[in-house]
Amino acid sequence: xxxxxxxxxxxxxxxxxxxxxxxxxxxxxxxxxxxxxxxxxxxxxxxxxxxxxxxxxxxxxxxxxxxxxxxxxxxxxxxxxxxxxxxxxxxxxxxxxxxxxxxxxxxxxxxxxxxxxxxxxxxxxxxxxxxxxxxxxxxxxxxxxxxxxxxxxxxxxxxxxxxxxxxxxxxxxxxxxxxxxxxxxxxxxxxxxxxxxxxxxxxxxxxxxxxxxxxxxxxxxxxxxxxxxxxxxxxxxxxxxxxxxxxxxxxxxxxxxxxxxxxxxxxxxxxxxxxxxxxxxxxxxxxxxxxxxxxxxxxxxxxx
Amino acid sequence: xxxxxxxxxxxxxxxxxxxxxxxxxxxxxxxxxxxxxxxxxxxxxxxxxxxxxxxxxxxxxxxxxxxxxxxxxxxxxxxxxxxxxxxxxxxxxxxxxxxxxxxxxxxxxxxxxxxxxxxxxxxxxxxxxxxxxxxxxxxxxxxxxxxxxxxxxxxxxxxxxxxxxxxxxxxxxxxxxxxxxxxxxxxxxxxxxxxxxxxxxxxxxxxxxxxxxxxxxxxxxxxxxxxxxxxxxxxxxxxxxxxxxxxxxxxxxxxxxxxxxxxxxxxxxxxxxxxxxxxxxxxxxxxxxxxxxxxxxxxxxxxx
Numbered sequence: 001x002x003x004x005x006x007x008x009x010x011x012x013x014x015x016x017x018x019x020x021x022x023x024x025x026x027x028x029x030x031x032x033x034x035x036x037x038x039x040x041x042x043x044x045x046x047x048x049x050x051x052x053x054x055x056x057x058x059x060x061x062x063x064x065x066x067x068x069x070x071x072x073x074x075x076x077x078x079x080x081x082x083x084x085x086x087x088x089x090x091x092x093x094x095x096x097x098x099x100x101x102x103x104x105x106x107x108x109x110x111x112x113x114x115x116x117x118x119x120x121x122x123x124x125x126x127x128x129x130x131x132x133x134x135x136x137x138x139x140x141x142x143x144x145x146x147x148x149x150x151x152x153x154x155x156x157x158x159x160x161x162x163x164x165x166x167x168x169x170x171x172x173x174x175x176x177x178x179x180x181x182x183x184x185x186x187x188x189x190x191x192x193x194x195x196x197x198x199x200x201x202x203x204x205x206x207x208x209x210x211x212x213x214x215x216x217x218x219x220x221x222x223x224x225x226x227x228x229x230x231x232x233x234x235x236x237x238x239x240x241x242x243x244x245x246x247x248x249x250x251x252x253x254x255x256x257x258x259x260x261x262x263x264x265x266x267x268x269x270x271x272x273x274x275x276x277x278x279x280x281x282x283x284x285x286x287x288x289x290x291x292x293x294x295x296x297x298x299x300x301x302x303x304x
Numbered sequence: 305x306x307x308x309x310x311x312x313x314x315x316x317x318x319x320x321x322x323x324x325x326x327x328x329x330x331x332x333x334x335x336x337x338x339x340x341x342x343x344x345x346x347x348x349x350x351x352x353x354x355x356x357x358x359x360x361x362x363x364x365x366x367x368x369x370x371x372x373x374x375x376x377x378x379x380x381x382x383x384x385x386x387x388x389x390x391x392x393x394x395x396x397x398x399x400x401x402x403x404x405x406x407x408x409x410x411x412x413x414x415x416x417x418x419x420x421x422x423x424x425x426x427x428x429x430x431x432x433x434x435x436x437x438x439x440x441x442x443x444x445x446x447x448x449x450x451x452x453x454x455x456x457x458x459x460x461x462x463x464x465x466x467x468x469x470x471x472x473x474x475x476x477x478x479x480x481x482x483x484x485x486x487x488x489x490x491x492x493x494x495x496x497x498x499x500x501x502x503x504x505x506x507x508x509x510x511x512x513x514x515x516x517x518x519x520x521x522x523x524x525x526x527x528x529x530x531x532x533x534x535x536x537x538x539x540x541x542x543x544x545x546x547x548x549x550x551x552x553x554x555x556x557x558x559x560x561x562x563x564x565x566x567x568x569x570x571x572x573x574x575x576x577x578x579x580x581x582x583x584x585x586x587x588x589x590x591x592x593x594x595x596x597x598x599x600x601x602x603x604x605x606x607x608x
Contacts, residue, residue: 007513009445066446067512094441104445106514127510137398141313141408142370202506206431208371208582209311210410278512 001073002083005117005286006053006093007107007279008070010034012063012271013145014102018055031061037103038070041096045084048075056117056279057124060229062145062271066127067106069279071117086110111286120285123192124226125278128219128235128269129199130154140211142202147216148235148273154242156196156217162241163194163219165252166234173258174265175237177229185227187258193222196238220277229268236266305377306387309415309590310357310397311583312374314338315406316367316575317449322359335365341407342374345400349388352379360421360583361428364533366449366575370431371410373583375421390414415590424589427496428530429582432523432539432573433503434458444515446506451520452539452577458546460500460521466545467498467523469556470538477562478569479541481533489531491562497526500542524581533572540570 010018016031020039026032035053042051053070076082084092089108097103129147131139132154139149173187199216201207219238221231237254240246246266254262314322320335324343330336339357346355357374380386388396394412401407433451435443436458443453477491503520505511523542525535541558544550550570558566 011445066507066510067514091442097441102445102448104443104448106444125512137401138395139408140410141315141406144406144408203370203579206370206579206581208429210371275507275510277510 001075001113003071003073003111003113003115004084004086004089005069005071005109005111005115005281006038006090006105007067008034008038008065009067009104009106010065011102011145012059012061012065016061017063018057018059018065018068029061034065034068034103035070037097037101038093038105041093042072042074044096045074045089045092046077046080048077051075054117056121057276058228059274059276060271063274063276064146065276067278068276069117069121071111071115073113083110084108109286110288112288115285117279120281121224121279122282123222123224123278123280124276125193125220125222125280126226126231127275127277128221128231129273129275130217130219130235130239131201132215132217133213134211140201140204140207140214142204145272146202148239148270150239150243152243154217154239155244156242158244158248159238159242160196162238162248162251163196165248165255166191166194170255171258172227172230172255173260174254174262175230175233176227176260177233177268178260179228187227189223189226189230191221191223193220194234195220232269232271232274233266235269235273239269240266305379305417307375307377307415307417307419308388308390308393309373309375309413309419309421309585310342310394310409311371311411312338312342312369313371313408313410314369315449316363316365316369318406320365321367322361322363322369322372333365338369338372338407339374341401341405342397342409345397346376346378348400349378349393349396350381350384352381355379358421360425361580362532363578363580364575367578367580368450369580371582372580373421373425375415375419377417387414388412413590414592416592419589421583424585425528425583426586427526427528427582427584428580429497429584430525430530430535431579431581432525432535433577433579434521434523434539434543435505436519436521437517438515444505444508444511444518446508449576450506452543452574454543454547456547458521458543459548460546462548462552463542463546464500466542466552466555467500469552469559470495470498474559475562476531476534476559477564478558478566479534479537480531480564481537481572482564483532491531493527493530493534495525495527497524498538499524536573536575536578537570539573539577543573544570 018034020035021033051072053072056069086109093105131147131149134149136149169190199218237251322338324339325337355376357376360373390413397409435451435453438453440453473494503522541555
């Protein structure tokens with residue numbers, strides 16, 4: 001058995017989320033999870049038994065990842081080399097992902113047997129993209145399902161002021177959506193960074209007409225971890241401050257209430273604009289320094 | 305009857321091209337044309353008879369448009385106002401495009417009855433995006449179907465030198481692919497502009513790992529018109545010069561041969577990297593200056 005950490009990307013629009021879909025969920029939505037795609041691919045690498053992946057950071061249907069991570073234990077047949085070489089494993093995985101899938105493995109590395117992609121993560125960074133001045137229907141086609149379209153103007157300075165409410169350590173119960181995991185996970189989180197900055201549209205340098213009035217903004221978040229849907233609910237609160245429909249004091253009162261059912265709570269921003277950007281680990285947790293380079297590494301020779 | 309010009313965008317990956325698909329083509333590929341999407345939407349605006357659109361610039365399956373154009377004649381029922389207001393028509397069209405479609409109308413304007421989207425066009429600009437240093441399988445997911453992945457390094461200076469072969473007026477028979485239209489369209493075209501410039505990946509500012517070795521380049525073209533697949537074949541020739549697999553003299557010899565079956569002709573670059581960027585008209589051809597503002601303009605009130 002050899003444990004690996006992989007880094008992978010996806011556009012979440014066509015998936016029910018990153019985690020494996022139940023049969024009921026597939027029947028209901030017709031969508032599988034990103035985990036299903038990767039586990040199906042691992043099956044093709046000729047393992048001795050089927051391989052389950054442990055994703056570090058859950059994302060919902062429609063949420064994207066420029067970089068998510070997962071670990072898994074690969075057990076090879078007795079007559080095969082035990083380990084794949086890192087680059088070779090990455091190439092092999094990508095070569096088996098069907099062309100229709102919006103999933104890409106961007107790195108693979110062998111890690112110690114006790115490494116855990118979720119528990120060892122020391123920070124997670126997210127990005128939320130907003131297009132101001134258009135509706136979903138009038139968004140450029142290059143931005144469809146890639147950002148949140150907001151028709152009205154936003155008071156960005158007021159939004160920047162509101163980010164300060166969330167920075168640092170708070171009980172985020174009021175910004176948590178219901179989930180099976182709520183009962184045993186702490187709602188107390190420490191947010192290290194929230195920044196709002198002007199941004200660009202995808203390919204906007206090449207727009208010749210029709211969209212010049214649209215302004216792009218992005219909100220960046222970093223924390224060791226977040227409660228379920230915390231970022232989308234914080235973005236929704238920030239945008240309501242930007243629109244003038246909520247005051248700073250109202251948002252503060254919601255946060256301090258620790259009450260998920262507070263009457264002034266904000267709805268959840270759409271998944272389209274949210275991107276998991278990076279999951280970080282301590283190098284010492286990843287290091288194999290006491291393990292010798294395996295002589296039995298196998299080069300995957302996919303049928304490219 | 306009122307004639308309109310529309311500007312529209314699309315990602316071409318899921319379409320058989322911009323023009324209407326035949327029943328056979330739909331049965332074969334499962335893909336419709338962008339024209340089908342727009343004509344289906346026009347049907348919903350309650351016309352008196354079905355409306356056919358005349359697209360200015362044909363694009364193949366997989367080729368994108370940041371801005372293509374088409375004209376059509378809308379005939380309203382006798383009890384309805386004859387004309388839509390321009391902005392209202394644009395909004396109405398977008399409101400009826402199904403969410404799954406990668407098509408967006410970005411402008412609509414009433415034009416003179418004799419205006420023709422294809423024949424009145426005075427220039428067409430295209431963009432071709434290239435990612436250097438990766439294979440299709442290792443392209444970032446944000447670039448999937450959005451650019452041409454080239455593994456080997458390119459000699460950009462040699463490619464820039466090669467663009468000069470194509471500038472100006474030439475018989476482009478050697479760079480034309482077979483099409484039903486070939487027999488009655490001239491292969492002599494004048495290229496006003498070809499430029500190769502460094503570029504960016506979509507969202508590359510937010511990549512945290514895995515893709516830092518990829519370089520992006522874009523090639524821009526402008527001409528009144530092009531022969532069938534001329535740009536993708538010119539790009540292929542430029543890239544073979546960049547790779548060192550064709551010399552400048554060989555490309556010159558192919559061009560001067562005017563021979564589509566020349567043994568040193570280049571293959572066709574993939575459609576993924578090609579974007580129609582702009583179609584220009586003379587303002588006087590578009591102008592309604594002798595027509596009074598119609599009192600009977602109707603505001604489309606779509607069910608948003």
